[in-house]
Amino acid sequence: MADLGNTVVWTDEGKCPMEMTHSSKIPEILKTHEAELLSEWNQELVATNTRKGLIKEAELQVECREFLKLLRIAAQSGNLSNIQASEWREVREMLTSISRSRSHKGFTPTETATFIFSFKRPLFDRLRQLLHDPTEIGDEIWQATDLLDRLGLMAVEAYQKSREEVILRQQEEMMELSTPVVKLWDGILALPIIGTLDSARTQVVMESLLQKIVETGSEVAIIDITGVPTVDTLTAQHLLKTVTAARLMGADCIISGIRPQIAQTIVYLGIDLTDVTTKATLADAFLMALKRKGTTITRK
Amino acid sequence: MQKIEEMEIQSSSDVVLVRQAVRQFAIELGFGLVDQTKIVTAASELARNTLDYGGGGTVTLETLQNGGRRGLRLTFEDQGPGIPDIELALKDGFTSGGGLGMGLGGAKRLANEFEIESVVGEGTRIIIVRWK
Numbered sequence: 001m002a003d004l005g006n007t008v009v010w011t012d013e014g015k016c017p018m019e020m021t022h023s024s025k026i027p028e029i030l031k032t033h034e035a036e037l038l039s040e041w042n043q044e045l046v047a048t049n050t051r052k053g054l055i056k057e058a059e060l061q062v063e064c065r066e067f068l069k070l071l072r073i074a075a076q077s078g079n080l081s082n083i084q085a086s087e088w089r090e091v092r093e094m095l096t097s098i099s100r101s102r103s104h105k106g107f108t109p110t111e112t113a114t115f116i117f118s119f120k121r122p123l124f125d126r127l128r129q130l131l132h133d134p135t136e137i138g139d140e141i142w143q144a145t146d147l148l149d150r151l152g153l154m155a156v157e158a159y160q161k162s163r164e165e166v167i168l169r170q171q172e173e174m175m176e177l178s179t180p181v182v183k184l185w186d187g188i189l190a191l192p193i194i195g196t197l198d199s200a201r202t203q204v205v206m207e208s209l210l211q212k213i214v215e216t217g218s219e220v221a222i223i224d225i226t227g228v229p230t231v232d233t234l235t236a237q238h239l240l241k242t243v244t245a246a247r248l249m250g251a252d253c254i255i256s257g258i259r260p261q262i263a264q265t266i267v268y269l270g271i272d273l274t275d276v277t278t279k280a281t282l283a284d285a286f287l288m289a290l291k292r293k294g295t296t297i298t299r300k
Numbered sequence: 301m302q303k304i305e306e307m308e309i310q311s312s313s314d315v316v317l318v319r320q321a322v323r324q325f326a327i328e329l330g331f332g333l334v335d336q337t338k339i340v341t342a343a344s345e346l347a348r349n350t351l352d353y354g355g356g357g358t359v360t361l362e363t364l365q366n367g368g369r370r371g372l373r374l375t376f377e378d379q380g381p382g383i384p385d386i387e388l389a390l391k392d393g394f395t396s397g398g399g400l401g402m403g404l405g406g407a408k409r410l411a412n413e414f415e416i417e418s419v420v421g422e423g424t425r426i427i428i429v430r431w432k
Contacts, residue, residue, distance in 0.1 A: 196316055230319055230337070232344040233403045261337035268338065269345075269406035270392050 024143055025136075027075040029126055030068075038068050040122035048118055054105045063098060063115075070094055080147050083154065095151060099158035112159045116152040120145065179205045181212040188289045189218045189251075190282065194227030202238040206245055213251045220289040221246050224282045226257030236271045243276050252292070254278070256285035303328075303363045309347050309376075310356045318347040318359055322374065325361050329370050331432055339372055339430040342410040345403035346376045346426055352397055354378025354424055364429065371412075371431040382420040390416075 030037070042064055046057060070091045077087040095116075102112040123144050131137045179201070184190045191209055195201070209221060223242065228235065243253040256279040258266075266273065279285040290297065303325070307318055322343040326336040343359070350357040357378030364371040383389045390408060395401035408414040411428035418424040
């Protein structure tokens with residue numbers, strides 16, 4: 001970015017990158033004192049690293065060296081206040097990948113942010129040694145702390161995001177896992193539902209059931225709701241939709257696992273399940289399905 | 301000792317949390333399985349209404365003691381559009397959304413006491429009580 005002197009340039013983020021930064025000594029210091037900064041930062045990190053088992057010192061050193069190099073290059077642009085700008089892209093990418101790996105290794109958010117914050121002391125020491133005018137030192141320290149705070153927050157955000165990704169993935173996995181369609185007999189499927197039957201779940205349940213009906217050519221599907229703690233009108237509506245869809249595919253549905261308290265609640269709610277065959281237990285439903293297929297079970 | 305808890309209802313996962321909290325309260329009050337299920341189901345209906353029609357709101361759970369009787373009072377409040385015709389809304393099969401239209405009436409039947417106040421443009425407050 002060109003030096004525009006007193007002209008104020010507003011970027012997309014609404015920040016003013018040129019304010020105060022044009023005269024900063026920080027880029028120069030990063031360039032000329034890189035080696036000392038690196039070794040002091042390293043010492044600082046090793047001293048604060050309470051989790052020696054999680055990351056090797058050699059690995060930490062490589063990360064520091066690489067990060068400091070990118071920081072120095074980005075700082076040469078003169079822009080120290082808007083880390084969303086394109087010249088900071090590589091720094092952002094590296095920081096994001098460091099935070100992600102920290103999150104996967106089991107570091108806490110504080111430990112992750114400390115990676116950045118521990119650079120403050122070496123940098124501030126350098127500023128105090130090299131500059132003499134107190135106002136200038138104050139200004140420079142302010143800029144440095146502003147920059148490092150932003151980077152630290154970005155590290156925490158990246159950490160948080162990678163955690164959220166894990167949660168999201170687990171949710172999806174749980175959804176897939178919790179809706180198995182099992183074949184009980186030739187032409188008889190069972191779908192045990194466990195947990196809350198919300199719209200997203202219903203979609204998955206319905207899809208896997210209909211798919212399995214086509215694959216196996218089944219005529220009877222038993223939906224077992226023993227594991228559904230609360231059956232309210234929305235759950236009932238979802239069940240009825242699933243039953244109707246299965247019927248359109250040529251399969252009859254039996255709803256089983258209706259516990260006494262659920263039965264009473266359904267009555268009070270006024271939900272009409274008369275079009276659907278229901279049974280108290282999966283065993284009853286299975287027997288009924290067998291009967292429909294003309295199969296009987298006899299004891300030897 | 302009276303126990304009061306206020307909870308936010310801003311997403312469908314909050315509805316699940318409300319159900320769990322109501323069940324916990326009901327268990328602590330010594331409700332039987334049927335009463336537990338009834339109040340939890342009613343709470344589920346009303347919490348979802350608060351979310352879907354009221355645009356989110358809060359629920360306050362309170363334990364009650366009246367002589368020897370113990371009960372649970374749930375107050376659902378939202379600052380949503382309000383209900384223009386409460387009688388119509390309570391009618392089974394009536395829905396302004398896409399549901400079965402049984403929720404509000406069902407919740408009323410599942411509770412021992414039911415109170416509804418709604419001002420169009422200001423919001424809705426529904427109070428239900430279930431006694432042991």
